[in-house]
Amino acid sequence: MNLTDPFRDADGDKLREECGIFGVLGARDAAALTALGLHALQHRGQEAVGITSFDGQEFYSRKGIGHVAQNFSSGSAIAELPGMMAAGHVRYSTTGGSGLRNVQPLFADLASGGFAIAHNGNISNATTLKRDLVNKGAIFQSTSDTEVIIHLVATSRYPTLPDRFVDALRLVEGAYSLICMTPLGMIACRDPLGIRPLVMGKLGDAVVFASETVALDVVGAEFVREVEPGEMIQVDLDGQISSHRPFGSPAARPCIFEHVYFSRPDSILNGHSVYEVRKAIGAQLAIEAGVDADLVIPVPDSGTPAALGYARESGIPFELGIIRSHYVGRTFIQPSDGARNADVKRKHNANRALVEGKRIVLIDDSIVRGTTSLKIVQMMRDAGAREVHFRVASPPTEHSCFYGVDTPERSKLLAARMDIEAMARFIQADSLAFVSIDGLYRAVGEARRNDGCPQYCDACFTGDYPTALTDLAERNAHGQLDLAVNKVA
Ligand code: AMP
Numbered sequence: 001m002n003l004t005d006p007f008r009d010a011d012g013d014k015l016r017e018e019c020g021i022f023g024v025l026g027a028r029d030a031a032a033l034t035a036l037g038l039h040a041l042q043h044r045g046q047e048a049v050g051i052t053s054f055d056g057q058e059f060y061s062r063k064g065i066g067h068v069a070q071n072f073s074s075g076s077a078i079a080e081l082p083g084m085m086a087a088g089h090v091r092y093s094t095t096g097g098s099g100l101r102n103v104q105p106l107f108a109d110l111a112s113g114g115f116a117i118a119h120n121g122n123i124s125n126a127t128t129l130k131r132d133l134v135n136k137g138a139i140f141q142s143t144s145d146t147e148v149i150i151h152l153v154a155t156s157r158y159p160t161l162p163d164r165f166v167d168a169l170r171l172v173e174g175a176y177s178l179i180c181m182t183p184l185g186m187i188a189c190r191d192p193l194g195i196r197p198l199v200m201g202k203l204g205d206a207v208v209f210a211s212e213t214v215a216l217d218v219v220g221a222e223f224v225r226e227v228e229p230g231e232m233i234q235v236d237l238d239g240q241i242s243s244h245r246p247f248g249s250p251a252a253r254p255c256i257f258e259h260v261y262f263s264r265p266d267s268i269l270n271g272h273s274v275y276e277v278r279k280a281i282g283a284q285l286a287i288e289a290g291v292d293a294d295l296v297i298p299v300p301d302s303g304t305p306a307a308l309g310y311a312r313e314s315g316i317p318f319e320l321g322i323i324r325s326h327y328v329g330r331t332f333i334q335p336s337d338g339a340r341n342a343d344v345k346r347k348h349n350a351n352r353a354l355v356e357g358k359r360i361v362l363i364d365d366s367i368v369r370g371t372t373s374l375k376i377v378q379m380m381r382d383a384g385a386r387e388v389h390f391r392v393a394s395p396p397t398e399h400s401c402f403y404g405v406d407t408p409e410r411s412k413l414l415a416a417r418m419d420i421e422a423m424a425r426f427i428q429a430d431s432l433a434f435v436s437i438d439g440l441y442r443a444v445g446e447a448r449r450n451d452g453c454p455q456y457c458d459a460c461f462t463g464d465y466p467t468a469l470t471d472l473a474e475r476n477a478h479g480q481l482d483l484a485v486n487k488v489a
Pocket of ligand 1: 302364367368372373405407
């Protein structure tokens with residue numbers, strides 16, 4: 001167990017922070033709508049789910065390990081959550097028995113009454129804040145960084161809850177999209193840089209907040225607008241909405257990886273269709289890294305829109321050369337390397353009749369550890385492909401994310417360890433190329449600014465982190481991180 005990191009469980013397992021959040025106020029079937037909304041956000045976290053509701057008097061909560069459908073498909077589960085206000089959370093959380101206490105929304109009885117919080121993102125100074133709070137006597141119930149916010153709200157000296165909330169968030173660094181419930185209503189808030197997404201919708205008289213527009217679609221809500229970076233929106237129980245900007249208006253830096261991989265393609269993000277952006281990245285990739293081949297084949301499903309764009313731009317036919325089983329979860333979101341390796345094989349199978357004797361270009365959205373690409377290239381060769389070229393619809397992932405996308409530590413990122421030629425040899429491809437960072441910006445409809453203030457958080461590709469990383473700096477000072485990774489050529 002790592003004693004200097006209070007966010008590790010007793011078994012040494014570290015919480016990951018991929019999440020989706022959903023909240024609704026003013027609807028008769030608030031909990032059922034929340035379950036439906038979370039179901040549409042299931043891709044953002046598949047290990048645990050929780051919903052909290054409020055009926056004007058009491059808060060009710062139900063949490064479970066596993067998918068939304070496993071935990072909230074029965075009428076009796078929803079009946080445990082009465083009231084016209086509810087919020088919920090899906091997460092990729094720790095494994096093991098202690099997991100349930102980390103499942104959100106987290107809830108506390110504060111001096112001002114009940115307080116429930118659902119958080120998407122990752123606080124980059126949570127360890128430091130937690131240590132101070134513990135030294136002052138705070139007793140933590142979970143190993144989730146989100147609980148730090150609850151303790152900061154509880155100990156703030158401001159009189160009203162919204163002021164305490166802002167006071168707490170001023171101490172917090174990193175990424176947070178939050179949906180909170182109090183006896184007075186709902187508060188939705190996005191960190192000053194707007195790193196993680198959060199949108200607002202309307203369903204009749206009800207107000208809805210969700211990580212992605214796809215969750216609004218599924219419950220039949222109309223998209224109103226994004227919660228702006230640094231904005232705090234309060235909705236009273238009678239539906240009165242007020243907007244506040246307690247953190248000023250620094251230039252926003254939403255996460256560009258949401259466009260590359262994380263968001264669902266049918267969502268609208270930062271005003272752009274995720275699907276269209278992914279196709280544009282594929283087209284850009286074809287312009288930058290074209291290759292003579294017979295077929296363009298997506299690594300399903302994450303590479304499909306980019307492969308369509310690549311095929312259209314290059315004129316090479318698009319074909320489904322890999323068929324995916326829909327009964328296996330995402331490859332990445334499994335706790336151990338062993339499970340991940342077995343999953344790749346169960347998940348994908350070569351369409352041998354199509355691939356045999358062909359020169360193929362495989363398209364995937366990203367390479368992280370290289371596990372998937374190595375297996376897929378091998379699978380194509382086993383199926384008789386004559387040449388296997390690999391094209392990636394993002395720049396090399398060279399840096400870890402500290403803002404809520406689960407990435408392994410830097411030493412496990414293939415692109416941090418190897419240059420592109422060495423990566424190509426590692427995955428055994430005939431050639432390998434990535435879209436450039438400028439090309440990626442072009443695809444999201446922006447020219448990348450080089451004045452030190454890019455429009456997105458692209459830290460996983462560039463190492464340009466838009467906030468301080470206090471915990472990382474501290475761990476580094478203790479010699480616990482191998483940030484200085486030597487590349488092999
Ligand atoms: P790897 O096998 O480690 O190289 O992972 C690459 C695969 O994982 C790609 O097919 C991506 O679609 C997917 N992927 C990339 N980043 C993530 C993430 N943060 N969470 C889950 N899956 C991811």
